[in-house]
Amino acid sequence: MALRSVERVISPPRPHFVGDGFRVHNFIPSIPPLAMVRMDPFIMLDYNSKFEFPPSNQAKGVGVHPHRGFETVTIAYHGKVAHHDSAGNSGVIGEGEVQWMTAASGVLHKEYHEKNFSETGGIFQMVQLWVNLPAKHKMSSPKYQAISRDQVKIIPLDQGTIELIAGEYHGEQGPANTFTPIHLSNAKLKAGGKASFSFPKNYHTAMIVIEGDITINAHKKAAMDHFVLMGNDGEEFTIEANSDSIVLVMSGEPIGEPIAAHGPFVMNTQKELLEAFEDFHSGKFGELTE
Numbered sequence: 701m702a703l704r705s706v707e708r709v710i711s712p713p714r715p716h717f718v719g720d721g722f723r724v725h726n727f728i729p730s731i732p733p734l735a736m737v738r739m740d741p742f743i744m745l746d747y748n749s750k751f752e753f754p755p756s757n758q759a760k761g762v763g764v765h766p767h768r769g770f771e772t773v774t775i776a777y778h779g780k781v782a783h784h785d786s787a788g789n790s791g792v793i794g795e796g797e798v799q800w801m802t803a804a805s806g807v808l809h810k811e812y813h814e815k816n817f818s819e820t821g822g823i824f825q826m827v828q829l830w831v832n833l834p835a836k837h838k839m840s841s842p843k844y845q846a847i848s849r850d851q852v853k854i855i856p857l858d859q860g861t862i863e864l865i866a867g868e869y870h871g872e873q874g875p876a877n878t879f880t881p882i883h884l885s886n887a888k889l890k891a892g893g894k895a896s897f898s899f900p901k902n903y904h905t906a907m908i909v910i911e912g913d914i915t916i917n918a919h920k921k922a923a924m925d926h927f928v929l930m931g932n933d934g935e936e937f938t939i940e941a942n943s944d945s946i947v948l949v950m951s952g953e954p955i956g957e958p959i960a961a962h963g964p965f966v967m968n969t970q971k972e973l974l975e976a977f978e979d980f981h982s983g984k985f986g987e988l989t990e
Contacts, residue, residue: 701898702934704905706920708733710927712749721760721813722826723751727908727927734929736832736961739904740954741880743770743966744830747908749925750778753813755821761812764988767803768976769838769966771831773876773884774799775865775948777910779824780814786986789844796852798865800845800876804833806979807842808988827908827948829884834955835968837879851875859893860941862886867951869897881953886910889941897949898936905930905951912945 712725724746728734736743753760761781774781780794785801786808793799794814801809813824853864853872862869866876867883874884881903887895899905907928915921916939922928930937939947960967965976979985
C-alpha cells in the first residue's frame with residue numbers, strides 16, 4: 701500500500717465564542733483548504749482548545765437552536781457538557797465521552813456547561829464535528845447516541861492506546877452507528893509511542909493534535925492545537941508522539957452529493973434550505989424551552 705502524505709499542517713485560527721460557553725477555533729470550513737466539499741463528509745469542525753472558565757452560578761453555553769440534514773458529534777477532553785433536544789433526548793458527557801446527535805429531519809437543541817462544572821469552573825476542552833448525511837437520510841427521524849467511557853473501544857498499543865469511537869481499527873469496531881463509512885478515534889500515545897493507520901485513498905482524512913506534539917510519517921511535525929490535513933495520494937500513515945500526546949484522527953468516505961448550507965441547515969438544494977427555514981418557523985421542529 702502507498703504512503704498517504706501530509707498535505708498541510710494548519711495553525712489554529714483566531715478563536716471566537718459560540719454562545720458564552722464555547723471558545724472555539726473553526727477549522728472546517730473557515731480555513732480555505734478545508735471547504736465542506738474538500739472535507740466531505742466532515743462539514744464543520746469547531747475546536748475548543750484548553751480554556752479555563754471561572755466559577756459561575758449560571759451555566760454557560762448555547763441556547764435553543766435548530767439543526768437539519770446532518771449529525772453533530774461532540775467529544776469531551778476536559779470539562780462537562782449537557783445536552784437537551786426537542787426529540788426528548790438529554791445527557792451529560794465528561795472526559796473521554798461522546799454525544800452523537802442525528803438531527804436529520806430537524807431538531808431543536810441546546811448545549812451548555814454541566815451544573816457542577818459551572819459552579820466549580822475549570823479547564824474546558826472539546827471538539828464538535830458536523831457529519832453530513834446523504835440525501836436519502838436527511839429527512840429520517842432524529843436520534844441520539846450517548847457514548848460513555850466504558851462503551852468506547854480501547855485498543856492497546858506498545859506505548860499507548862487507540863480509543864475507537866466509530867469505524868474500525870485492527871479488526872476492532874467502534875460503538876457509534878454511522879450512515880456512511882466513518883472512522884473516528886483518539887490516539888493516546890506516550891512519548892516515543894507510535895500508531896499506524898490505513899484508510900482507502902479516496903477517504904478524506906485529517907487529525908487534530910489535542911495534547912503534546914507529533915511527527916507524521918517520520919518527518920512532518922505538528923504541535924498541539926494544530927490541524928493536519930492528509931492528502932488523497934495513499935492509504936497508510938504513521939504518527940509518533942514526541943511527548944505524551946492525544947491525537948483525534950478522522951477519516952470518512954465522501955458522500956459526493958451537492959451541498960447547500962446556511963447556518964444550522966445543510967441540505968442538497970436551495971429549495972430544501974428554504975423548506976428547512978419554513979418548517980422551523982412554523983414549529984415543525986418541536987418544542988424546547990430555554
